[in-house]
Amino acid sequence: xxxxxxxxxxxxxxxxxxxxxxxxxxxxxxxxxxxxxxxxxxxxxxxxxxxxxxxxxxxxxxxxxxxxxxxxxxxxxxxxxxxxxxxxxxxxxxxxxxxxxxxxxxxxxxxxxxxxxxxxxxxxxxxxxxxxxxxxxxxxxxxxxxxxxxxxxxxxxxxxxxxxxxxxxxxxxxxxxxxxxxxxxxxxxxxxxxxxxxxxxxxxxxxxxxxxxxxxxxxxxxxxxxxxxxxxxxxxxxxxxxxxxxxxxx
Amino acid sequence: xxxxxxxxxxxxxxxxxxxxxxxxxxxxxxxxxxxxxxxxxxxxxxxxxxxxxxxxxxxxxxxxxxxxxxxxxxxxxxxxxxxxxxxxxxxxxxxxxxxxxxxxxxxxxxxxxxxxxxxxxxxxxxxxxxxxxxxxxxxxxxxxxxxxxxxxxxxxxxxxxxxxxxxxxxxxxxxxxxxxxxxxxxxxxxxxxxxxxxxxxxxxxxxxxxxxxxxxxxxxxxxxxxxxxxxxxxxxxxxxxxxxxxxxxxxxxxxxxxxxxxxxxxxxxxxxxxxxxxxxxxxxxxxxxxxxxxxxxxxxxxxxxxxxxxxxxxxxxxxxxxxxxxxxxxxxxxxxxxxxxxxxxxxxxxxxxxxxxxxxxxxxxxxxxxxxxxxxxxxxxx
Ligand SMILES: Cc1cc2nc3c(=O)[nH]c(=O)nc-3n(C[C@H](O)[C@H](O)[C@H](O)COP(=O)(O)OP(=O)(O)OC[C@H]3O[C@@H](n4cnc5c(N)ncnc54)[C@H](O)[C@@H]3O)c2cc1C
Numbered sequence: 001x002x003x004x005x006x007x008x009x010x011x012x013x014x015x016x017x018x019x020x021x022x023x024x025x026x027x028x029x030x031x032x033x034x035x036x037x038x039x040x041x042x043x044x045x046x047x048x049x050x051x052x053x054x055x056x057x058x059x060x061x062x063x064x065x066x067x068x069x070x071x072x073x074x075x076x077x078x079x080x081x082x083x084x085x086x087x088x089x090x091x092x093x094x095x096x097x098x099x100x101x102x103x104x105x106x107x108x109x110x111x112x113x114x115x116x117x118x119x120x121x122x123x124x125x126x127x128x129x130x131x132x133x134x135x136x137x138x139x140x141x142x143x144x145x146x147x148x149x150x151x152x153x154x155x156x157x158x159x160x161x162x163x164x165x166x167x168x169x170x171x172x173x174x175x176x177x178x179x180x181x182x183x184x185x186x187x188x189x190x191x192x193x194x195x196x197x198x199x200x201x202x203x204x205x206x207x208x209x210x211x212x213x214x215x216x217x218x219x220x221x222x223x224x225x226x227x228x229x230x231x232x233x234x235x236x237x238x239x240x241x242x243x244x245x246x247x248x249x250x
Numbered sequence: 251x252x253x254x255x256x257x258x259x260x261x262x263x264x265x266x267x268x269x270x271x272x273x274x275x276x277x278x279x280x281x282x283x284x285x286x287x288x289x290x291x292x293x294x295x296x297x298x299x300x301x302x303x304x305x306x307x308x309x310x311x312x313x314x315x316x317x318x319x320x321x322x323x324x325x326x327x328x329x330x331x332x333x334x335x336x337x338x339x340x341x342x343x344x345x346x347x348x349x350x351x352x353x354x355x356x357x358x359x360x361x362x363x364x365x366x367x368x369x370x371x372x373x374x375x376x377x378x379x380x381x382x383x384x385x386x387x388x389x390x391x392x393x394x395x396x397x398x399x400x401x402x403x404x405x406x407x408x409x410x411x412x413x414x415x416x417x418x419x420x421x422x423x424x425x426x427x428x429x430x431x432x433x434x435x436x437x438x439x440x441x442x443x444x445x446x447x448x449x450x451x452x453x454x455x456x457x458x459x460x461x462x463x464x465x466x467x468x469x470x471x472x473x474x475x476x477x478x479x480x481x482x483x484x485x486x487x488x489x490x491x492x493x494x495x496x497x498x499x500x501x502x503x504x505x506x507x508x509x510x511x512x513x514x515x516x517x518x519x520x521x522x523x524x525x526x527x528x529x530x531x532x533x534x535x536x537x538x539x540x541x542x543x544x545x546x547x548x549x550x551x552x553x554x555x556x557x558x559x560x561x562x563x564x565x566x567x568x569x570x571x572x573x574x575x576x577x578x579x580x581x582x583x584x585x586x587x588x589x590x591x592x593x594x595x596x597x598x599x600x601x602x603x604x605x606x607x608x609x610x611x612x613x614x615x616x617x618x619x620x621x622x623x624x625x626x627x628x629x630x631x632x
Contacts, residue, residue, distance in 0.1 A: 034265075069258060076262050186266040189300040189313050192259050 001055030001151060003046040004109035005079065006100065008036040009063060009070040010120040023220040035070045038115025042177040043074045044184040045145055046113050053147060055110075056080045060103055062096060064088050068200060075195040076187035082200035083107070085208065092216035097129035102208040104134060109172065111154065116141050116176040124176075131174035138174040139167045142181050255318045255552050263319055267326035270299060275330035283603065286457040288335055290372065290414055293342065297369025302343050306351060310359055311367040317559040320344065321500050321552070328504035331600050333607040334458030336501060341410040342366060344497045345615070346375035346419050349435060349490045353478030358437060362417060374415035376406035376464060377487055383408075384620050386421070386487055387430035391466065393422040399472040400424070402436065402444075405465045408614075412462030413450045415440055420466070421483050433483035437475040444469040455606030492568050494615045496558055499551040499568075499575040502611040503544060506579035509586040509604040510540050517589055533589060540582045547575040566628040573621035576611040583608040 011017060012032040020027050035043075046057045057079040061067040064086070071082045085099055104112060117124030131138035139156035143164070146155040151171070158165045159178055169175075187195075205212055233239045243250045274295065282288040296302055304320045306312030313319070320343075327336050347366050350358060350373075365371035382388035391404025402422055409418070418438045425432030438445065448463035478486055514537055517528035527533045554571040557564035583605040587594035594601045612618045626632055 072258060073262055073265070186270055186299070187262055188266070189263060189304070189315075189319070192262045192266070193313070193315070195262070196259065 001049065001053040001111070001147070002107065002109040003049055003055065003057050004104060004107055004112045005039070005042045005046045005057060005059050005074070006112075006114045006126075007039045007043065007059050007061045007067075007070050007074045008115070008118045008120075009033050009061065009067040010036045010118055013037065013119050019221045019223060023222060025218065025221065033066070033070070035073050036115050036118045036120070038117060038119070038177055038179070039074075040077075040115075040184040041179070041181050042113040042115050043077050043079060044182045045142075045175075045177055046111075047078045047185070048182065049111070049145070049147060053151065058083060058107060058109065060085065060100065062087055062091070062099055071200060072195050073187065075198045075200075076192040077185060078191055079198075081198055084200050084202045085205060086202055087205050087212065089212065090214055090217065091212050092214045093123045093125035094129055094216075095210075095212045095214055096126040097133055098212065099205060099208060099210045100126070100130050101133045102210045103203075104130075106208075110151070111171060112136075112174045114174070114176050116178050127174055127176040134172075134174070136172055136174050137169035138176075139169050140176040141178040142175050143178050144181065145175060255556060256322070260318055260322050264322045264326055266299075267301070267323055268329065271326055271330050275327075275332065275335075279331045279600075282332060282335065282458050286334075287460075288332070288458055292335070293339070293372055294369035296339065297367060302339075302369060303367030304343070306347075306363065306367055310351075310364045317496075317555050318552075320497070321555060324497065324500050325504040325507075328501060329508060331508060331603065332458045333501070333505050333604075334456035337456055337459045337610075338372075338411050340497055340501060341375065342373050345490070345494045346373035346411070348493050349375070349419060349477060349486050350437065352489070353435075353482075353486055354437070355474070357474065358477070362437065365416075371416035372411055372414060373417050373419070374409050374411035375419040375490075376409045376412070377421040378406060378408050380405065380407050384617055387433070387484060389421055389423060389433065391420070391422040392426060393424050393434060393436060393471070395424075396470065399470055399475070400434075400436065402438065402466040402469040402471055405448075405463065407463050408451065409462055409464055411460050412464050413447055413460040418464070419477060421487060422466075424480055424483075428481065430484040432481055433487075434480050435477040435483040435486055436471045437477050438466075438469060438471055439475075442469045442471070454609060455603065456610050457603075491616060492558055492565060495568050495572040495621075496551060496555050498611060498615045499547070499554070499571045502579040502608060503548050503551060503575050505604055505608055506544055506582040506586075507548075509583045509601050509608075510537070510544060512601055512604075513537060513540070513586040513589040516593075520591075527589070536585055536589065540585050543578045544582055547571075547578040551575055566625055569616075569621045569624040569628075572616065573618055573625070576608075577618060579608045579611060 012034050015031050018027045050057050059071050059074045059079045059082045061071045062085040068084050071084060075082060083103060114127040127140055141158045142156045143159045144157035154169050154173055156167050156175060300313055301323055303312030304315050304323060307314045347363060350363055366373050377386050379389050381390060393400040393402050418440060420436045420438045421433050423432050424434040444467040446465045448465060451461045453461060517533055517537060518526050520527045551571040554564055554568040557567055586601045587605050590599060590601050593599050
């Protein structure tokens with residue numbers, strides 16, 4: 001069983017971000033970068049499937065050289081090897097799906113697992129687009145994944161509004177990982193030391209034959225409006241009046 | 251930010267330890283501090299994460315890595331806000347067992363060091379006695395030659411892990427006439443007849459640490475449990491102090507670092523006279539001084555650690571690091587309370603605890619005064 005997992009480098013969700021004065025992007029100086037938390041869950045799931053089935057876990061990261069730091073972190077969790085797509089321009093979800101499609105065509109994995117979204121731009125689109133481009137069945141927002149004994153199907157439980165939905169998809173397929181799918185393991189010290197020796201193949205977008213033509217571009221980032229302090233109301237009547245006249249919600 | 255002594259692997263390891271500490275220790279901090287105790291099984295948990303043998307060779311179950319991995323581990327362990335627990339673990343890995351590794355027999359290492367690394371046994375080291383602390387040569391416990399071994403008599407005080415250690419490295423006089431040239435180290439199994447643990451000592455801080463008074467009443471220690479050579483114990487202790495002192499420096503800096511971070515966060519939130527106190531210059535400058543002194547202390551400790559790891563005689567630098575870091579950390583935790591105002595004095599705010607916990611460090615593993623004595627000698631002043 002070969003499993004391909006995506007790992008994106010994102011700013012630490014705990015960090016307090018500042019926007020660049022020209023509003024083009026966030027200020028990255030002094031900001032810590034981490035593996036997108038949903039991708040970490042995706043890696044964990046891939047490792048669990050591998051441990052049950054035997055096989056290989058391959059990590060893909062796209063971006064500048066620095067993204068290999070996060071790829072190493074995934075290798076330190078236990079993934080077997082990495083594919084680093086060296087690309088320095090801007091890209092959107094569709095570009096990512098295009099690049100991944102080419103990687104999948106070369107690698108022919110049985111399962112592709114992505115985080116359901118990256119916590120930096122929260123687009124949550126690449127997984128769907130990739131499945132569409134590949135013509136593969138997909139199960140998004142997985143909270144449980146079970147591989148059939150004959151390794152031909154995956155039973156995926158998804159969290160949907162008001163309950164759970166169970167989907168059965170044929171392999172190869174695309175799965176996106178939701179928060180409650182698992183708790184990612186700590187990279188153990190022996191695995192951290194081994195990660196350095198694991199092979200990482202560097203490829204370019206051109207060599208893959210992928211087209212990158214962003215259709216979505218970031219025009220400007222702005223801070224959310226500052227929240228004003230609340231007020232204490234004297235009585236229920238007061239509250240109702242304010243909700244009606246000031247907040248205009250009732 | 252890039253740091254001279256740390257590679258990408260160190261950083262990954264830091265993340266692992268931090269996640270571990272946040273998930274497994276932080277949630278228990280208040281409960282364990284209140285109880286002045288924690289489950290001994292924690293050693294096993296830490297061992298399963300490969301945390302206890304970071305610097306020891308793989309053939310004993312360790313990882314065979316450089317000192318900065320160990321430093322990363324302790325810097326993050328102190329984020330548990332349980333310095334007492336951290337001290338217990340540090341005594342186990344970096345204060346009691348190094349002498350066993352350095353001077354123990356192959357049999358002792360394969361039998362006992364491996365147990366520590368696996369988390370199956372907890373170690374303590376006892377040199378301090380009611381009548382001799384700084385003056386190690388003045389200990390009075392004795393070990394008399396007997397058939398097939400030695401018979402231990404005497405007592406020890408302030409022994410970390412003393413209440414629950416499975417093995418204790420005990421310093422005793424094998425030649426009472428000879429002062430520091432008459433001390434030998436023994437590896438004592440605490441199941442030995444005649445060994446008793448006195449009180450678990452109540453302390454100003456380090457509440458989660460298991461500090462005890464120990465008694466030896468005709469304890470027989472077989473020949474094969476002598477550590478190193480007879481009458482060389484004093485030298486082994488002095489040598490071992492180098493690791494103890496550098497790791498102690500790392501510990502107290504980590505403790506103060508957490509207090510500093512708490513103070514910075516608090517200062518940004520706490521409003522007085524219409525603005526956060528971090529924007530009153532007196533508080534801002536105080537925080538700057540705290541951060542600056544702590545950073546300088548940390549870099550000196552790293553330098554000492556590096557020298558030690560290179561196998562250099564770094565006694566002067568390490569003594570300076572110990573002297574400086576312990577005093578700086580005390581000042582930083584003192585000032586952290588000032589930033590918190592009345593809240594800082596309240597038990598429910600962790601800075602109150604940090605202040606008490608920092609206090610131990612100018613005493614344990616060699617006092618500030620003794621550090622100055624060592625440095626003075628190395629400066630050729632005496
Ligand atoms: C929490 C805790 C844990 C400890 N854990 C251990 C342990 O695991 N194992 C162990 O063996 N010990 C342990 N100790 C003991 C510790 O190492 C000693 O307390 C320390 O070495 C000082 O010895 P003392 O307490 O006898 O003080 P003393 O030596 O009596 O010193 C009293 C004062 O006199 C000063 N002084 C002494 N001699 C001189 C001098 N020549 N010149 C100038 N000033 C001097 C000292 O600096 C100090 O200020 C622990 C102590 C504490 C507090």
